[in-house]
Amino acid sequence: MRVWLLGNESYHSCVGLRTARYPIDAPVRKGINSLWHTIPMPVFRLTDELVFPPPELAADEGLLALGGDLSVDRVLLGYSMGIFPWYSEGDPLLWWSPDPRMILLPDEFKAPRRLARKIRQGVFDLTMDRAFPTVLERCASIYRPTQDGTWITSDMTEAYLRLHEQGYAHSVECWQSGELVGGLYGVSLGTCFFGESMFSETTDASKVALAALVEHALGTGLTLIDCQLHTPLLKSLGAKEVSRDCFLGLLKKAQQSPTRLGRWTLGQGPAGTGHEFSVEPG
Secondary structure (H helix, E strand, O other): OEEEEOOOOEEEOOOEOOOOOOOOOHHHOOOOOOEOOOOOOEEEEEOOOOOOOOHHHOOOOOEEEEEOOOOHHHHHHHHHOOOEEOOOOOOOOEEEOOOOEEEEOHHHOEEEHHHHHHHHHOOOEEEEOOOHHHHHHHHHHOOOOOOOOOOOOHHHHHHHHHHHHOOOEEEEEEEEOOEEEEEEEEEEEOOEEEEEEEEEOOOOHHHHHHHHHHHHHHHHOOOEEEEEOOOHHHHHOOOEEEOHHHHHHHHHHHOOOOOOOOOOOOOOOOOOOOOOOEEEOO
């Protein structure tokens, strides 16, 4: 991996990388201290200066830069440029801008028939921003059979708690019999919501949380949900891949509107949007 400083100096370095959520074939997943052997690529090394290289310079796999910090200003700058942090404990801080990009347009959300029935029946109680720290912790700790460990490191946890305290990061909680059984969290800028992670401890809880986010988006004017990377689950719910250029265009348009800071609650915006989700067979 070729690493470039943002100045004139450059050097070569190999970086251990665990592919916790990036969809790379299993033989490449060799653990936290292994080398990610792929085609050499230019990667920018960040300094203390609050700056990112253009996301169009990211490698084919999406890796753009390493280093820097997780200050609120830097993380928000990254999101505003379509760049997000993702790394494992013990690895360097890595910044990504994948191409293609997985997105969900709120009015394209598709609910499978069984999920639509659960939504109508009110099987779960839903809230927003009531238990952000707990949602974050559950997303970090829940077992996921397709990955080794978590990318939600202690530093990442502190960073998103700071973003929540300043009104940029939000959560959706899904409750059953008074117990938190699912949820998701992410960051909002303008009319874009950058989804970071979700968890489910009972069938369909995270899907219902996503449906609640979509309904909230339709009622409050959110136009874009960034899902970052392709998964079959997200695709089944209406998400799609678009080119980086397309995503950056949508993101630029979304940031022409002000960011709605502070605590979010369900039911904000025009009362009773009356939106009927597209229902898929199954």
